[in-house]
Amino acid sequence: GSLDAIRNLSIRAGGRVLRLGDIATVSRGFVDPPQQKMRVQGREALGIGITMGAGGDVIHLGRDLDAEIARLRTKLPVGVEIVQVASMPAAVQRSVNQFVRSLAEAVLIVLAVSLVSLGLRTGLVVAVSIPLVLAATFLGMWMLDIGLHKISLGALILSLGLLVDDAIIAVEMMAIKLEQGYDRFRAASFAYTSTAFPMLTGTLVTVAGFLPIATAQSSTGEYTRSLFEVSAIALVVSWFVAVIVIPYLGYRMLPDFSKPRPASLTRRLWARATGNPPPPPIAPAHADPDHVYRTPFYRWLRALIDWTVDHRGFVIAVTLAAFAGSIFMFRFVPQQFFPSSSRPELLVDLRLPEGSSFHATMAEARKMEALLAKQPGVESYVGYVGAGSPRFYLPLDQQLVLSNFAQFVLITKDNVEREAVRARMIRLFETDFPALRGRVSRLENGPPVGFPVQFRVSGDDIGKVRAIAREVRATMEQNPDLFNVQFDWDEPSKVIRVAIDQNKARVLGLSSQELAAFLNNSLSGFTVTYYRERDKQIEVLLRGAADERAKMSFLKDLAIPARNGRAVPITQVADIRYELEDGILWRRNRLPTITVRADVRGDAQGPDVAKRIERDLETVRAGLPLGYRIELGGAIEDSARGQKS
Numbered sequence: 001g002s003l004d005a006i007r008n009l010s011i012r013a014g015g016r017v018l019r020l021g022d023i024a025t026v027s028r029g030f031v032d033p034p035q036q037k038m039r040v041q042g043r044e045a046l047g048i049g050i051t052m053g054a055g056g057d058v059i060h061l062g063r064d065l066d067a068e069i070a071r072l073r074t075k076l077p078v079g080v081e082i083v084q085v086a087s088m089p090a091a092v093q094r095s096v097n098q099f100v101r102s103l104a105e106a107v108l109i110v111l112a113v114s115l116v117s118l119g120l121r122t123g124l125v126v127a128v129s130i131p132l133v134l135a136a137t138f139l140g141m142w143m144l145d146i147g148l149h150k151i152s153l154g155a156l157i158l159s160l161g162l163l164v165d166d167a168i169i170a171v172e173m174m175a176i177k178l179e180q181g182y183d184r185f186r187a188a189s190f191a192y193t194s195t196a197f198p199m200l201t202g203t204l205v206t207v208a209g210f211l212p213i214a215t216a217q218s219s220t221g222e223y224t225r226s227l228f229e230v231s232a233i234a235l236v237v238s239w240f241v242a243v244i245v246i247p248y249l250g251y252r253m254l255p256d257f258s259k260p261r262p263a264s265l266t267r268r269l270w271a272r273a274t275g276n277p278p279p280p281p282i283a284p285a286h287a288d289p290d291h292v293y294r295t296p297f298y299r300w301l302r303a304l305i306d307w308t309v310d311h312r313g314f315v316i317a318v319t320l321a322a323f324a325g326s327i328f329m330f331r332f333v334p335q336q337f338f339p340s341s342s343r344p345e346l347l348v349d350l351r352l353p354e355g356s357s358f359h360a361t362m363a364e365a366r367k368m369e370a371l372l373a374k375q376p377g378v379e380s381y382v383g384y385v386g387a388g389s390p391r392f393y394l395p396l397d398q399q400l401v402l403s404n405f406a407q408f409v410l411i412t413k414d415n416v417e418r419e420a421v422r423a424r425m426i427r428l429f430e431t432d433f434p435a436l437r438g439r440v441s442r443l444e445n446g447p448p449v450g451f452p453v454q455f456r457v458s459g460d461d462i463g464k465v466r467a468i469a470r471e472v473r474a475t476m477e478q479n480p481d482l483f484n485v486q487f488d489w490d491e492p493s494k495v496i497r498v499a500i501d502q503n504k505a506r507v508l509g510l511s512s513q514e515l516a517a518f519l520n521n522s523l524s525g526f527t528v529t530y531y532r533e534r535d536k537q538i539e540v541l542l543r544g545a546a547d548e549r550a551k552m553s554f555l556k557d558l559a560i561p562a563r564n565g566r567a568v569p570i571t572q573v574a575d576i577r578y579e580l581e582d583g584i585l586w587r588r589n590r591l592p593t594i595t596v597r598a599d600v601r602g603d604a605q606g607p608d609v610a611k612r613i614e615r616d617l618e619t620v621r622a623g624l625p626l627g628y629r630i631e632l633g634g635a636i637e638d639s640a641r642g643q644k645s
Contacts, residue, residue, distance in 0.1 A: 002028075002531060002533065003026055003027070003028055006020065006021075006026050006531075006540070007019065007020055007021030007026045008020070008021065011023075024542075025545070033357065033358040033359065033403070034358060034386065035358075035386055035387075035401060035403075036384065036385060036386030036387040036401060037362070037384075037385045037386060038382065038383070038384055038385075039365070039369065039382070039383040039384075039385065040083050040085060040380075040381075040382045040383075041083070041369075041373075041380060041381065041382075042366075042369040042370075042373060045083070045382075047085075047390065049390055049392075050065065052088075058088055058089050058092050059089050059092060059093055059096075061089060062087060062088075062089020062090065062092075062093070063089070065089070069082050069084070083380075085380070085382040085392075085409070085411075086382075086392035086393075086409070088392070088393075091343060091393075092148075092149075095149075095150060095153065096148065096153070099148075099153040099156070099157065102157050103156065103157060103160065106157060106160045106161070107130055107160070110126075110127075110130065110160065110161065110164055111123070111126075111127050111130075114126045114127060114164070114168065115127075116269075118168070118171070118172065118175075121253055121254060121255050122171055122172070122175050122254060124253060125167070125171045125246060125249045125250055125253050125254065126164055126167045126168055126171060128249055128253075129164065129167045129238075129241050129242070129245060129246060129249070130160075130163070130164065132241055132245060133163050133234065133237050133238050133241050134156075134234075136237040136240075136241070137156070137159075137230070137233050137234045137237055140233040140237065141229075141230060141233065144229065144233075146226050146229055146230060149226070150445070151223070151224055151226045151227050151230075152226045152227075152229075152230045154227070155226060155227045155229075155230035155231050155234075156230060156234065158227075158231065159230065159231050159234035159235060162206060162231075162234070162235060162238070163234050163235060163237070163238035164238070165202075165238075166199045166202075166203065166238050166239050166241075166242030166243075166246075167238065167241065167242045167246050169195055169199060169242065170191045170192075170195055170199070170242045170243065170246040170247065170250070171191075171246055171249075171250050171254075173190065173191045173194065173195055174187045174188055174190070174191040174246075174247065174250040174254065175187075175250070175254060177190050177191070178254060184250075184251050184254070185251065187250070188247035188248070188250055188251045189247070191246070191247050191250070192243050192247055195242075195243070196243040199239055199242060199243065200239055200243075203235050203236065203238070203239045206231075206235055207228075207231065207232045207235050207236070210227060210228040210231050210232065211228060213225060213227050213228045214228035214229065223446050223447060224446075267279045340442040340443065340444060340445065341393075341395075341442060341443040341444060341445050342415060343393070343443050344411060344412045344413065344414055344415060344417070344418050345393075345409055345410065345411055345412070345418075345442075345443055346409075346410040346412065346418055346421060346422055346425070346440060346441070346442060347389070347407060347408070347409060347410075347439075347440070347441045347442075347443070348368070348407065348408040348409075348410060348425060348438065348439070348440050349388075349399075349405070349406075349407050349437075349438065349439040349440075349441070350364055350365065350368060350405070350406040350407070350408075350433070350436050350437075350438055351404060351405050351436055351437045351438075351439075352364065352404040352405070352435060352436045353404065353435075353436075353491050353493075354404060354489065354491050354492070354493045354582075354583035354584055355404065355492075355493030355494055355495075355583045356403065356404035357403060358385070358386055358403045360404075360435075361385055361386065361403060361404055361405065361406050362385050362406075364406065364433065364435065364436055365383055365385045365406045365408075367433070368383070368406075368408060368433075369381075369383060371428070372408065372410065375421065375424070375425075377412050377413065377417040377418075377420055377421045378410050378411070378412060378421060379411050379412060379413055380410075380411045381408055381409065381410045381411065382408070382409050383406060383407070383408045383409075384406065384407050384408075384409075385406045386401060386402065386403055386405065386406070387399065387400070387401045387402070387405065387407075388400075388405070388407045389407050389409050392409075393443055395443070395444050395445060395446055395447060395448050396443070396444075396448060397444065397448035397449070397450050398448075418442070422440050422442070425438075425440040426440050426483075429484075437484075437486055439484060439599065441599070449606075449634055450597070450634070451597035451598060451599060451634055452598075452599065452600050452605075452606025452609075452610075452634050453476070453482060453597065453598045453599075453600060453606050453609055453610045453613065453634050454595050454596070454597040454598075454610075454632075454633035454634035455472050455476070455595070455596045455597075455610075455613070455614075455617070455630055455631070455632060455633065456588060456593050456594070456595050456596075456630070456631040456632075456633050457469040457472060457593065457594050457595075457596065457628070457629075457630055458588055458589070458591040458592065458593040458628065458629055458631065459591060459592065459625070459627055459628035459629070460591065460592070460627055460628075461592075462582070462585075462592045464625065464628065465592050465593070465594055465628070466490070466594060468620070468624065468628060468630070469487060469490075469594040469596050471620050472596045472617060472620065472630060473485050473486075473487070473596050475613065475616050475617055475620065476596060476598055476613055478616075479609065479612065479613060479616075480601070481600055481601050481602075481604040481609045482598040482599070482600060482601070482609060482613075483598065483599055483600075483601055484598055484599045485596065485597075485598040486596075486597060486598070487594050487595070487596060487597075488586060488594065488595040488597060489582070489583075489584045489585065489586055489594065490594070491583075492580035492581055492582055492583065493580065493581060493582070493583030494578065494579075494580060495578075495579050495580070495581050496552060496555065496576060496577070496578060496579075497576070497577050497578075497579045498515070498519065498570075498574050498575075498576055499574060499575040499576075499577070500512055500515060500573060500574045501573055501574065501575070504572065504573045505573045505574075508562040508563065508564075508568055508572075508573060509562060509563030509564070510560065510562065510563075510573060515560065515570075515573070515574065518558075518560055518561075519558075519570075521542065521543060521544075522543065522544040522548065522549075522558060523543070523544065523549055524543065525541045525542055525543025525544075526541070526542060526543070527539050527540065527541055527542075528540050528541070528542045555570070555576060556569070556570065556571050556576055557569065558570045560573070595633060597633075597634065606634055610632060610634060614632055617630060
């Protein structure tokens with residue numbers, strides 16, 4: 001086989017010919033130490049990510065994938081399984097089902113209000129316009145390449161209450177004129193000529209209210225732009241339907257007001273509910289065109305309007321006071337631009353001290369897997385050791401490839417189970433896993449933020465920056481709404497420093513570069529060639545024995561070949577000592593920056609808590625040296641950026 005051929009490779013050294021297998025161990029394996037691994041339900045796995053092409057239908061893609069996976073499962077060897085760990089088609093289908101349910105509820109509410117307030121046949125005219133407007137809106141979305149997603153579906157639900165306004169105005173105007181004796185054609189024409197332009201003005205003003213979302217030059221604006229687009233399409237379409245289709249429907253469907261007709265549906269239902277006899281039919285009163293304005297409600301409304309006009313100073317003062325009071329009370333309303341996602345997944349992060357090995361991270365990940373296997377409410381879980389999860393969800397806060405980091409994605413049954421599991425996992429990290437920092441978080445909506453409360457400390461000197469960051473952390477830890485307060489980098493990494501005595505090295509004919517290459521070859525190894533096996537290219541790595549690489553105490557026993565042909569212990573030319581140094585250094589605007597970050601408890605909102613912390617940090621800011629600053633980050637910075645754009 002291929003290994004035997006490599007073992008039998010002849011090497012000439014010292015006038016003799018040796019087999020490579022006589023002086024070295026030749027074995028085949030995976031990259032050691034590995035950079036990252038994926039584990040599903042506690043077993044190692046290979047991940048395959050499938051991305052939908054442009055213009056595709058993700059739900060149809062999901063059905064095709066399910067059929068293909070079912071076909072492949074029948075052909076897999078024993079012990080090999082295909083497990084789906086994330087499904088965007090299922091999430092989209094769930095969102096669409098929620099939208100359809102919400103849309104149906106909204107339609108039923110609008111229909112009920114229209115039928116009760118306008119009457120049966122007048123309300124039916126409005127009801128018929130709803131599917132027509134929605135159909136035209138979907139056509140406009142298709143023409144403008146606007147897909148069905150959270151923002152566009154939310155915009156449709158938001159617009160549903162607005163798109164019937166114009167239709168109600170038009171059909172009510174037509175019904176009034178029919179009661180006043182107009183014929184059907186004249187009433188339909190009057191509804192168009194008297195209401196078309198005012199309704200268009202109101203529609204455009206409403207659309208203009210969403211315009212800042214479309215013109216926002218930020219990731220938040222990009223994420224929410226379809227809110228304006230869908231609302232504009234729905235409202236403009238509703239105006240066209242109100243001025244063109246509604247007069248025609250009213251012409252065909254409204255009752256004949258020249259004949260006696262039953263009392264309104266509201267009066268009939270009230271009479272039945274109170275046990276009174278049914279109200280008499282309403283006789284036509286064409287001889288008095290103003291009889292429609294002599295109802296008790298209209299008289300009360302007119303009296304109220306007359307009073308407000310007569311006391312306009314008082315009314316304006318009360319209005320301004322209410323406006324000022326609402327602005328003052330607005331500060332007490334929890335504010336967050338994007339709430340957490342309603343998806344059932346949870347993210348569990350395990351972060352070991354900087355410089356920890358991959359094997360130490362794997363040991364902690366296995367411990368977490370054993371606990372998750374017994375955790376009620378968790379349907380499935382997948383772990384990524386050495387890196388974060390790949391992007392299975394657009395706003396996912398992706399993590400860098402780090403040997404000291406592992407991330408688990410937990411899938412729960414529903415949001416109730418998700419919150420219960422999250423609470424148990426947070427308590428678990430408070431009592432267990434002392435060798436790491438753990439974090440349990442929900443998926444985010446909108447641009448990823450990470451920790452909801454963050455403060456960045458920047459300055460020239462790392463020691464002073466770290467001291468200021470500790471003051472910020474102490475202030476944050478005093479807030480009862482915060483927990484899991486931590487730095488994004490703090491603890492130093494253990495390193496071995498090799499200090500070369502240049503005089504001794506030159507006597508032996510050794511350079512610093514040669515010593516560095518020798519140590520690298522002994523510990524990490526170097527690629528000598530590649531072996532090709534069918535369509536694969538396999539790296540052939542030359543390095544020291546496993547024991548010598550695992551125990552740093554053997555480093556002092558390494559012998560370096562000198563130019564005279566002899567081997568010299570490395571301690572003859574270098575001093576080897578253990579030290580600590582910063583394993584990672586984050587800079588922002590070229591300045592060392594430590595971010596102090598934390599999670600919020602319960603229903604507390606990150607922006608509200610951050611504002612309170614910022615007030616508490618005024619004394620710390622007042623004592624900052626020149627060139628050092630504390631900046632606000634996290635959810636409030638993202639919200640401010642979105643509001644500003």
